[in-house]
Structure formats: structure tokens, C-alpha cells
Amino acid sequence: MMDHTDGDTCADDPRRGFTAKLNFLFATIVPAGGREYSNARVAGAICATGVQISPSYIWELRKGRKDNPTLKHLQALADFFGVPPAYFLDAATHDRVTHRLEQLRAEQQRLRELAATNEVQMMALRAGELSSKGRRQVADMLEMVHRLEQAERHGEHGDEG
Structure with missing residues (x-):
């Protein structure tokens, strides 16, 4: 039996799989209220740009039931979250964007803590x-x-x- 772990490192590394990347964006890029976007809100915003996508399809992508979106959907999701489409495809871009998003999240947390002081x-x-x-x-x-x-x-x- 062949060992498939030496193949596509993006598919084998859970933090690099499409589902994990998409869920990271949902968890990290949140609206002002601090709660993550709903699938319906993301689908609505994407549909408003002329790209048809349903909340249930986004749910399937986030659950890993679908893991190969069309280029059009990949571009629309990237645009919604303000990341380059290569975030989903290229490990170096993913790592660079993830690092920057983590820095921003830490800064936002620091600002929330400061804002809470008298x-x-x-x-x-x-x-x-x-x-x-x-x-x-x-x-x-x-x-x-x-x-x-x-x-x-x-x-x-x-x-x-």
C-alpha cells in the first residue's frame, strides 16, 4: 500500500487545506461587532457583486464537504475577505497573509483592551x-x-x- 503523505503537502497539512484556510478567514476577519460573518451574509455580499453563490455552498466549503471551488468562487471569497486568491493556493502567500492577519488580530485585541480602560x-x-x-x-x-x-x-x- 502506498503512503500518500509525501504527495500534496497542502492537502496533507490540515492548516493548509482549503477548509481550514476559509474557516481561518471567517474567524479572523470579523465585522465591527466582533462576531464572525454568517454564511448567508458572505453569500449575499458575493451575490451583490454578480457572482452567484449560496449560503449552503459556503457551508459545504467550510465543513469540507466541498473542497474544490470554481476559480470564480475562489476569487469572490478572496475578494470578500480582502486577501489575494493565491492565499488559498500558494503556501508562501498563505503564510505571509496569515502572519499579517494574526498581527492585526493581536493589535485589535490590544486596542479593545485599551478602549476598556477608564x-x-x-x-x-x-x-x-x-x-x-x-x-x-x-x-x-x-x-x-x-x-x-x-x-x-x-x-x-x-x-x-
Whole structure:
């Protein structure tokens, strides 16, 4: 009996299979509310672009019951999630996009945690009461303080070498 594990590494590696890739996009690229898109919402948005796809077909793709979408569906799914179609086909593109999406997810989590603090909420409330010009001035001051702190951090670490 032949061992098929030396064949298509994309098919043999679960994290690289089409189903896993698609589900990663659903789990990672979420709307503002923080809950993942429904199959129906994705299908509706794709159909609005002129590509016919049903929620049940997306469900089959996500469950692995279908794993070979047409190029048209692959392109439409990639477009919906804002990734290149090669994300589904090329290991290097997949790894690069996945790395970037994981960085974005970590940054979004950090922003959610910051937004939950009383200091940030108070700053946001006060900024909301300012004129447009006042908000620009506050943003400029924040940028200046950020740059100063970054320079201090780099100065502390730069003297070690």
C-alpha cells in the first residue's frame, strides 16, 4: 500500500487545506461587532457583486464537504475577505497573509483592551466634545508624545550594543 503523505503537502497539512484556510478567514476577519460573518451574509455580499453563490455552498466549503471551488468562487471569497486568491493556493502567500492577519488580530485585541480602560474612555469623551480643530491638535500632541516615548525606548535599548 502506498503512503500518500509525501504527495500534496497542502492537502496533507490540515492548516493548509482549503477548509481550514476559509474557516481561518471567517474567524479572523470579523465585522465591527466582533462576531464572525454568517454564511448567508458572505453569500449575499458575493451575490451583490454578480457572482452567484449560496449560503449552503459556503457551508459545504467550510465543513469540507466541498473542497474544490470554481476559480470564480475562489476569487469572490478572496475578494470578500480582502486577501489575494493565491492565499488559498500558494503556501508562501498563505503564510505571509496569515502572519499579517494574526498581527492585526493581536493589535485589535490590544486596542479593545485599551478602549476598556477608564483613562482611554475619558480621553475619548473629552475629545468628542472638542471642535474638529481641537481634535487635530490633540492628535498632533499625542503623536508627538508617542514619538518621544518611542525615541526614549530605542535610546534605552540602543545603548546595549
